Amino acid sequence: MSFEIQTPPERVAAFKASGLWPNRLLTDYLEDAVAVYPDRTAIVGYDSQTGTRSHHTYTELVQMADRIALGLTAHGVGPGDVVAAQLPNYWHFSALYLACVRVGAVINPLMPIFRQRELSFMLSFGEAKAVFVPHLFRGFDYPAMIEELRPELPALEHVFVVGGDEANAFDACFVDRQWEAEAEAGPVFADCKPAPNDVTILMYTSGTTGQPKGVMHTHNTLISNIHKFAERIELDSDDTVLMASPLAHLTGFLYGLMMPVVLGCPAVLMDVWDPAEAARIIDAEKCTFTMASTPFLADLTNTPAVDHHDLGSLHTFLTAGAPIPRVLSRRAAERLEVMVIAAWGMTENGGVTTTRPSDPEEKVFGSDGGPIEGMEVRVVDDEDQPVAYGIEGRLQARGMGNFVGYLKKPDLFATDPDGWFETGDLARMREDGYIRISGRSKDVIIRGAENIPVVEVEEMLYRHGAVEDAAIVAMPDERLGERACVFVTLKPEQTLSFEEMIAYLTEQKMAKQYLPERLEVIDAMPRTPSGKIQKFRLREIAQDFTVQRC
Numbered sequence: 001m002s003f004e005i006q007t008p009p010e011r012v013a014a015f016k017a018s019g020l021w022p023n024r025l026l027t028d029y030l031e032d033a034v035a036v037y038p039d040r041t042a043i044v045g046y047d048s049q050t051g052t053r054s055h056h057t058y059t060e061l062v063q064m065a066d067r068i069a070l071g072l073t074a075h076g077v078g079p080g081d082v083v084a085a086q087l088p089n090y091w092h093f094s095a096l097y098l099a100c101v102r103v104g105a106v107i108n109p110l111m112p113i114f115r116q117r118e119l120s121f122m123l124s125f126g127e128a129k130a131v132f133v134p135h136l137f138r139g140f141d142y143p144a145m146i147e148e149l150r151p152e153l154p155a156l157e158h159v160f161v162v163g164g165d166e167a168n169a170f171d172a173c174f175v176d177r178q179w180e181a182e183a184e185a186g187p188v189f190a191d192c193k194p195a196p197n198d199v200t201i202l203m204y205t206s207g208t209t210g211q212p213k214g215v216m217h218t219h220n221t222l223i224s225n226i227h228k229f230a231e232r233i234e235l236d237s238d239d240t241v242l243m244a245s246p247l248a249h250l251t252g253f254l255y256g257l258m259m260p261v262v263l264g265c266p267a268v269l270m271d272v273w274d275p276a277e278a279a280r281i282i283d284a285e286k287c288t289f290t291m292a293s294t295p296f297l298a299d300l301t302n303t304p305a306v307d308h309h310d311l312g313s314l315h316t317f318l319t320a321g322a323p324i325p326r327v328l329s330r331r332a333a334e335r336l337e338v339m340v341i342a343a344w345g346m347t348e349n350g351g352v353t354t355t356r357p358s359d360p361e362e363k364v365f366g367s368d369g370g371p372i373e374g375m376e377v378r379v380v381d382d383e384d385q386p387v388a389y390g391i392e393g394r395l396q397a398r399g400m401g402n403f404v405g406y407l408k409k410p411d412l413f414a415t416d417p418d419g420w421f422e423t424g425d426l427a428r429m430r431e432d433g434y435i436r437i438s439g440r441s442k443d444v445i446i447r448g449a450e451n452i453p454v455v456e457v458e459e460m461l462y463r464h465g466a467v468e469d470a471a472i473v474a475m476p477d478e479r480l481g482e483r484a485c486v487f488v489t490l491k492p493e494q495t496l497s498f499e500e501m502i503a504y505l506t507e508q509k510m511a512k513q514y515l516p517e518r519l520e521v522i523d524a525m526p527r528t529p530s531g532k533i534q535k536f537r538l539r540e541i542a543q544d545f546t547v548q549r550c
Contacts, residue, residue: 001080001106001127003199003216006405006413012197020374020400021220022227023196026261027101029223030065033058033264037237041266044285045091048272049137049163054091058264065098070179070188072103075158077130079104079192082202084128086110086119086248088137088271092162092170093247094257096132101219104194108202109248112137116145117509118212120152126202126214126407127155132170135163138272196220202407203250205347205451212453214407215347225350225401226259228372233318233341234357235289237264240313242287244270244278244296250347251320251449255291276305283309291318293449294328295479297340301332314338318354320345320449325478326365333361344368344437346423350401353377353435367434368427375399378420379429387429392438395427396420445472448480450513457516460508461486461501466494469525471533472516475542484516485542489525496521498548517547 005012015021033042042061045054056064077083083105087093093109100107108126110119112134123131133142143166146159162170194200196219204212230236243256247269260267268285270278278300281287290296297319300306317332320343329340342364345351353369363369371377378386379393387393398419406412414422426439445452454472461470468489474482490496498519505515526537 001082003080003106003407004405004410005197005199005216005218006410006415007402007419008417011419015220015224015400018374018400020228021196021224023220024223025101025194025196025219026223026258027065027098029262029264030058030062030098033261034062037264040264042260043091043094044266044268045089046268046270046277046281047090048270048274048277056091056095061095061098064095064175066102066185066189067177067179068095068099068174069102070183070185071174071177072099072105072130073188073192074179074183075130075173077103077105077158079194081105081129082108082126084108084110084123084126084131086112086114086131086133086142087162088112088134089243089247089252089256089269090134090162090271091269092132094261094267094269097253097257098261101194101200102189103192104198106199106202108204109253110204111246111248111511113511113513115509115511116149118511119145120149122204122212122214123149123153123156128153129155130158130160131156132160132162135161135166135169194219196223199404201253203248203253203347211456213409213412215403216405216407217403221401221403222254222258222350223262224374225372226254226262228374228400229255229351229354230259230263232354232356232372233289233316235259235263235265235316239263239288240266240268240286242268242270242278242282242285242290242314244273244290245292245449249449250345250350251291251293254350273299275299275303279303279305279309279311282311282314286313288313289316289318290314291320291343294319294324294481295448297324297332298328298479301328301335306335311336311338316341316357318343320351320368324365329365330361340364342368344425344435346397348403348421348423349375349397349399352397352399352401355434363432363434367430367436370432370434371397371399375401377427377429377433377435379427379435384416389431390428392426392428394441395423395425395435395437397423445474445482445484447477447482447484447513452484452514454484457484457505457510457514460505460510461488464496464501464504466490466496469533471525471535471538473535473538473542475518475545477547483518483547484514485518485520485538485545486516487520487522487525487538487541489522518542518545519548520545 042058245252318341343354355369526534
């Protein structure tokens with residue numbers, strides 16, 4: 001696979017000269033951790049399916065990563081090959097990525113919620129050579145799904161399964177077989193070692209085009225962000241990171257998989273979010289930091305389990321993905337006795353803005369923070385000119401953590417020659433440089449930090465025989481921030497119930513998290529004189545709506 005980096009050479013040169021890019025690989029930090037903390041815990045994993053706890057020290061992690069890397073090369077995986085990983089928060093995910101770095105492969109994290117419809121595009125478009133899936137997770141048979149898709153995936157050569165006892169089981173292929181006894185790691189890895197500005201991850205993000213976009217990041221764009229992000233929120237090797245956000249999201253991948261290795265600290269992984277279990281784990285593992293979207297903070301704050309466990313070790317809960325309701329921030333800070341930090345970022349940039357640990361409540365509860373070192377933000381008008389403080393405009397970002405392009409879609413890069421990336425968000429800036437996200441210019445609903453690809457769902461609804469017009473807008477939700485409400489007009493003498501709509505979308509293999517949660521049948525869509533649907537009027541109508549249930 002060839003990855004066309006769309007960042008102009010002069011921008012690359014500027015970051016090289018600035019010293020913001022460390023020019024190192026994650027495996028370099030892994031070796032540092034082994035040298036300094038050989039017996040320190042690297043990863044603790046909690047498997048909700050088996051009720052078991054796994055544990056790996058840094059010495060064990062590097063040994064396992066190297067063994068997997070040698071196994072990958074034996075299976076023909078090498079520099080530039082795409083390795084897809086549709087895995088929950090298992091230790092295998094961390095070890096697999098480190099192995100991919102060893103051999104120069106590009107990892108493609110895929111959310112476990114994705115089904116045939118999403119994967120048929122993603123695996124094909126990314127030309128994945130190998131895919132790693134769980135044997136069974138939350139009752140779903142992943143190997144069977146991949147086998148169903150295989151005729152559509154000519155580039156896919158290998159399917160490896162975590163769990164189970166098939167010939168292609170992860171343990172049989174990579175854990176039990178001592179590849180290091182069959183090949184000398186040093187020469188193999190020397191021949192495959194990637195450069196810091198090579199693409200290392202391909203991560204899909206939903207947009208308004210109807211198809212996901214493959215965001216490309218290099219080792220430098222990711223690791224530079226981790227350094228300044230950790231410095232900003234005062235994390236170091238003495239911390240223990242709890243990560244329940246999916247590792248297949250950039251939040252989990254960057255700050256739950258990569259950051260602990262960079263810092264040389266333990267990572268504690270939860271494969272399924274359960275607030276009562278999280279409280280128990282924080283107590284048992286003495287976790288000091290966690291990062292997740294607003295619903296996670298609300299759940300942990302509201303669970304009675306907080307009263308039965310000692311959460312005194314947890315000093316910071318950073319939340320991003322959607323604005324934090326002020327009342328929730330205050331309640332969480334009081335009940336959990338934790339410092340709440342607000343942040344804003346994107347798959348394309350990583351974390352861009354945060355509040356500081358020393359900030360007063362007014363800033364923490366009323367903003368999304370200011371840019372970390374090495375990143376910049378600005379708010380502009382329709383002429384790309386900065387607007388006055390307090391005035392809403394389009395939010396742009398640039399800096400060391402900006403992605404290097406969309407796979408095979410250079411025309412969508414949305415970055416000007418000076419490096420300003422069009423985020424699609426609307427914001428207001430304060431005089432101190434802090435921002436507050438005020439809305440989105442993109443037609444995307446954020447449900448619990450999960451982007452709902454509105455255009456894709458609408459297009460599917462338009463194919464229903466009863467539907468004349470369809471429009472999806474956000475309706476507010478106290479826990480998840482937003483949920484999706486569908487407005488439809490119907491063809492003559494046709495009917496459509498909420499239950500029928502859900503059944504239809506499910507039959508089309510739509511991911512469960514993308515399913516709308518309310519249906520409103522109306523006589524006519526509100527439109528502009530040119531015929532465009534006025535979604536702002538639909539949003540106004542949906543402000544007081546609640547969820548429908550099948």
